[in-house]
Amino acid sequence: MDDLKRILVVDDEDDLTWSISKSLEKNDRAVEVVCVNNGDSALAYLATRHVDLVITDVHMPGRDGLALLRDIQRDYPRTRVILMTAHDSEEIRYLMARHSALHRYLEKPFELQNLHKLIFEALEVGEANFNPSFA
Numbered sequence: 001m002d003d004l005k006r007i008l009v010v011d012d013e014d015d016l017t018w019s020i021s022k023s024l025e026k027n028d029r030a031v032e033v034v035c036v037n038n039g040d041s042a043l044a045y046l047a048t049r050h051v052d053l054v055i056t057d058v059h060m061p062g063r064d065g066l067a068l069l070r071d072i073q074r075d076y077p078r079t080r081v082i083l084m085t086a087h088d089s090e091e092i093r094y095l096m097a098r099h100s101a102l103h104r105y106l107e108k109p110f111e112l113q114n115l116h117k118l119i120f121e122a123l124e125v126g127e128a129n130f131n132p133s134f135a
Helices: 014-025 039-046 065-075 090-098 112-123
Strands: 005-010 031-036 053-057 080-085 102-107
Touching: 005 014, 005 039, 014 031, 014 112, 031 039, 039 053, 039 065, 053 065, 053 112, 065 080, 080 112, 102 112
Parallel strands: 005 031, 005 053, 053 080, 080 102
Antiparallel strands: none
16 A cells, blocks of 8 residues: 555553554554554664654653654654653753654643644644544
């Protein structure tokens, strides 16, 4: 399928990755969502498949989301990134201005519909073409 959008969700909280994945896949067959639990696994996956968008937590054991962002910017410059964080940060706002890969960041906890809005923008698709359920 040419219009398939592949999204990689990276977070060490299994409940969160499951919720994001299910909400995106529920009503949209044009989306493939892959979930991994750390930055190293994310890089290993990126080395094998094209990914349109990475949604990653900032704070994770091992390679954190900021290191992952830098690696994506260097090695996969067309892949967009949305950072999730429990802490508002000047560093993240600075990175947004500096890294073209970083599309947005979202403070936890968040509503799934707010994440979906950022996904529409990052993938440059309208809600009519990308219609996941917010349930």
